[in-house]
Amino acid sequence: MKKLKELAGFVGGAVIGDGEVEISGVASIDEAQSGQITFIANSKYLRKLSETRASAVIVPKEVTSADKPLIYAANPQLAFVKILNLFLAKLYQPKGIDPNAQISPTAQLGKDLTIYPYVYIGDRCQIEDRATLYPGVYVGEDSVIGEDSVLHPNVSVYSGSVIGKRAILHSGVVIGADGFGFVKDGKTNVKIPQVGIVIIEDDVEVGANSTIDRAALGQTIIRRGVKIDNLVQVAHNVEIGEDSIIVAQVGIAGSTKIGKNVILAGQVGVVGHIEIGDNVQVGAQSGVGQSLPADQAFSGSPVMPHREWLRMVTTLPKLPGMRKILTDIEARLKKVEEAISQKGKEK
Amino acid sequence: MKKLKELAGFVGGAVIGDGEVEISGVASIDEAQSGQITFIANSKYLRKLSETRASAVIVPKEVTSADKPLIYAANPQLAFVKILNLFLAKLYQPKGIDPNAQISPTAQLGKDLTIYPYVYIGDRCQIEDRATLYPGVYVGEDSVIGEDSVLHPNVSVYSGSVIGKRAILHSGVVIGADGFGFVKDGKTNVKIPQVGIVIIEDDVEVGANSTIDRAALGQTIIRRGVKIDNLVQVAHNVEIGEDSIIVAQVGIAGSTKIGKNVILAGQVGVVGHIEIGDNVQVGAQSGVGQSLPADQAFSGSPVMPHREWLRMVTTLPKLPGMRKILTDIEARLKKVEEAISQKGKEK
């Protein structure tokens, strides 16, 4: 139970009405019950204020009169999520180290760990305080798992990987498998040794079954705050800038550098050895074959500026019709030319 | 060994010729040997009747005379598969619970289970009769695994998931990982807690390394009889209708509702918050950016009606040629206009 005024303070919002009302939880506007708080993201839904059973509502606008207490916040969804996290937050309770985990005697273990059975931790690993390793997690030698990180079941971390603090690696994630590099000897493919590592900075989340390959030489780097969805492929020597968002099934080829705060929508493919500028947004299923300047939106395969793409795809279904018109025009033009030529001769 | 008349009865077909012939197995028409049964899917291959060594053949048409016994069935492939399943069916033999599995004392276990080593079953789980859990399977707390279900090696089921009866989850499948939801706080991504669950109804099969995320709130639902291929991504709060078929590497974004009996071909991408009607078929690699009405076929990225797409892609390679013609026509038209203008002046 929290007082509304406490919640407002917590999210940096302003109370409108009774700040003393007690809030016990959160829910969506349609499902909220008495005692709960909800939110309205967009002013055009303010009419819902009178319909919801919620005891308080976070609103995007300074409403002057309402029949229930409100919190005014510039970004009501963000405020709502912060309050949701507040109510959900459980104190971390370490479960200790299961005797059925196999941990190298040379590994350095922090305190208050949770290590489930069937976890394997290799030589000289460093597992920092309050890390949670679920069943079937493998951590290869010389790796680091940062404080408060959670490795879900069956995550594989190859040797020499460095995972930052508060990382969340979902089930089936593979960190540090060999990058895909071969050189042809005649027709035979000779493997280029992949002797670099993967560095994942703090506050990164990686979705289920995504794969982040180790560098050929040097590092593959996922910067602070990057969020990666499921089934994403990050090749060797890629760098992804801070706070970027990589949606499901994206593939990023080797040595490409993605800027900060970039969004790659689902199933995007990015070729190797290019740079994508800060704040770039790339539409779903796009194919990025060249470097992209910062602060713009792109779509298409191959990509073009998003607006150009919108015009293009609107026209695409008209292409067969255009072809017919073109054939028709060509024939008519020929007639016209003949008519003129005829008249020229007639003269 | 089964008599042909028994097999005909089992598949609802009609015997033509000697129903007493004994059948010991099944094979394709080219590989079948004496004692085996095979099938002809299409009447135009009926000539193969005289070539195959099979002792009996399932045919799509009432053939009046043949030199071997036949079963007439409206759908010979279906009849063949049913007979194949009949011959392959082994009685389920429970192997019991391996002492190297770790099962919470608060889990409820059905009878005749097969639980391999290195399986982890969390608190308050319910594992129903005759379920098979292969090595490395993880079942998080408060989950249900239905009767006769098979979880192949290294499947991860997060807490609170509900898996129906006769489910088949292939290796590396991840059920119930967090949906991908963040809200921006400046440039930082704040995680939206994913507190919903996944419900998988009866008779669902999920291919290797596919991922089905838990709902943000509420449920992600896979309805009865849905078949999902490998490496498919199903985001939070998606619902897939009964008997739908989702081919490999498809991605479905959050809160989208797929109808019944839908087919999404390989590598299709579907955006979030839309509805796809019953019986819709979407061609491979298509990008679905908007809701689709029932009972139609679509293709393309972005999708359009399939026939329209066929015309469009046939025209696409002609685009550069069209452009040349267009430039040519423009120049010729200009000349014509000038000629006419000239004549106007001449008058």
Next chain:
Amino acid sequence: MKKLKELAGFVGGAVIGDGEVEISGVASIDEAQSGQITFIANSKYLRKLSETRASAVIVPKEVTSADKPLIYAANPQLAFVKILNLFLAKLYQPKGIDPNAQISPTAQLGKDLTIYPYVYIGDRCQIEDRATLYPGVYVGEDSVIGEDSVLHPNVSVYSGSVIGKRAILHSGVVIGADGFGFVKDGKTNVKIPQVGIVIIEDDVEVGANSTIDRAALGQTIIRRGVKIDNLVQVAHNVEIGEDSIIVAQVGIAGSTKIGKNVILAGQVGVVGHIEIGDNVQVGAQSGVGQSLPADQAFSGSPVMPHREWLRMVTTLPKLPGMRKILTDIEARLKKVEEAISQKGKEK
């Protein structure tokens, strides 16, 4: 430490200058230090010869005079990779069989194995000499793992699979899961039993979380020397020819036959039941809907010859402009036709 002349002999190159110089390691041209060898792939970078600190350089051209010893090799990158592999090669050191692995008493085990904890090996498996099975690896009954093969953590090999010598299967790979085959009985999907197997020949590498399905009947075959990247889907009864390269997130549908030395770039999709000829190259994100003849390059979805595709995609963004011009021309042509018709009447 190796003498330069030894290295030259090893890669089949020719020493230019002092062959007695001792080489202790390898590095890129910018990072190489004294004692190391590096390479220059392209003659246009020969000026770097005077800048690098390396003690020797592999060059693509017979340089007559240089201030340091050289190896001339037709393919300097290949020579460099061979020397890199030489320096990195560690003698394989078997670690033996961990007591926390569960191995069927009917399995045949070769010598000098490395089997980590939480490995499961089923009945009648054959694990050949010097194989390495990391934690969480599952090998189903009647499977073969060839000499010197490495199965990284959490790899699942279903029953009856045959893996050749020197295979590398990265974490999360699934070999031999059921192919995706159903036949409709009304709207219900009846499973077609998948009773074939997977054969992986020698010297194959499969990237993290890729999936190779077992055949419906017969075999899915990955031929000698094939290299498969991460998150690739290979469906039932596919055959991939020797030395082919399959880049990340490619999907190949059932019964398709890929030739030798083929390259499928990232995210390509290939339909079932077609043949792709030897030495074909397919561009990223392409959709292959029909058989492709040998020795050519293709791109696009649907694919067309690569050059045709290049012209097409260059024209695509101009499509809306073309449409405007077409409309304009149509109007102008109409005027011209009217003018001529008018003149006809005037006469």
